[in-house]
């Protein structure tokens with residue numbers, strides 16, 4: 001039995017990396033999908049790929065910084081599939097990196113707008129639809145960065161990702177009584193386009209791989225399986241957690 005049969009899920013950041021892999025996995029597990037990202041061509045191709053193997057998906061291109069986009073995603077779920085059960089609020093960007101005194105206010109605001117405010121806007125519109133359904137699973141892609149590890153030069157990114165954990169905890173208790181579970185997923189270093197800025201040289205790649213207990217980075221598919229766990233009934237008594245899928249980066253001292 002597919003784990004997400006008869007479920008409808010929003011996946012943001014579905015055009016690349018972790019979101020793309022998760023969208024494909026959720027589709028294989030029987031979910032109806034609403035796919036979000038700015039690059040509509042990639043989303044359209046993904047819809048075709050999912051439909052070709054009997055899945056159901058709708059692309060809604062847009063920017064997670066805009067509340068109208070958050071509303072459009074939920075509207076698409078209700079209009080196409082009758083409601084919303086799962087939201088993987090995963091879109092994110094590195095934002096402006098570098099020494100903190102040199103970070104512009106605009107760069108700081110931009111990073112928070114995509115990574116944190118975008119997630120808030122998503123949740124704001126997703127929660128009422130989940131309540132109408134009698135419950136649901138809300139997932140935010142946070143990071144070990146800003147939670148179990150500090151890195152120089154990524155203040156805005158770290159703050160935005162740590163902020164998601166606070167948001168997770170607040171929403172988990174606010175809507176737990178009505179059956180909405182809310183969890184954060186914290187990937188370790190994962191081989192995606194976003195991560196290229198962190199591993200720009202062979203030395204940097206080797207350094208980042210070595211930070212992990214497993215001495216390698218994750219493939220996006222591996223993080224997708226943790227998202228599936230949080231989305232599915234396999235985690236039915238799990239809410240308010242920060243789930244590390246970090247290859248041991250947080251405990252490694254070798």
Ligand SMILES: NC(=O)c1ccc[n+]([C@@H]2O[C@H](COP(=O)([O-])OP(=O)(O)OC[C@H]3O[C@@H](n4cnc5c(N)ncnc54)[C@H](OP(=O)(O)O)[C@@H]3O)[C@@H](O)[C@H]2O)c1
Nearest residue numbers: 013015016017018037038039063064091092189190192194
């Ligand atoms: N890779 C890692 O090592 C790592 C580790 C920990 C956490 N994470 C987190 O995992 C999440 C996914 O990242 P990834 O590594 O899979 O990166 P990625 O391959 O670069 O994907 C990022 C996704 O976010 C979307 N996105 C970015 N800005 C957006 C905006 N303003 N509006 C709408 N969509 C936007 C992108 O789509 P468009 O460009 O088409 O809009 C893309 O689909 C992020 O939240 C990231 O912080 C990644």
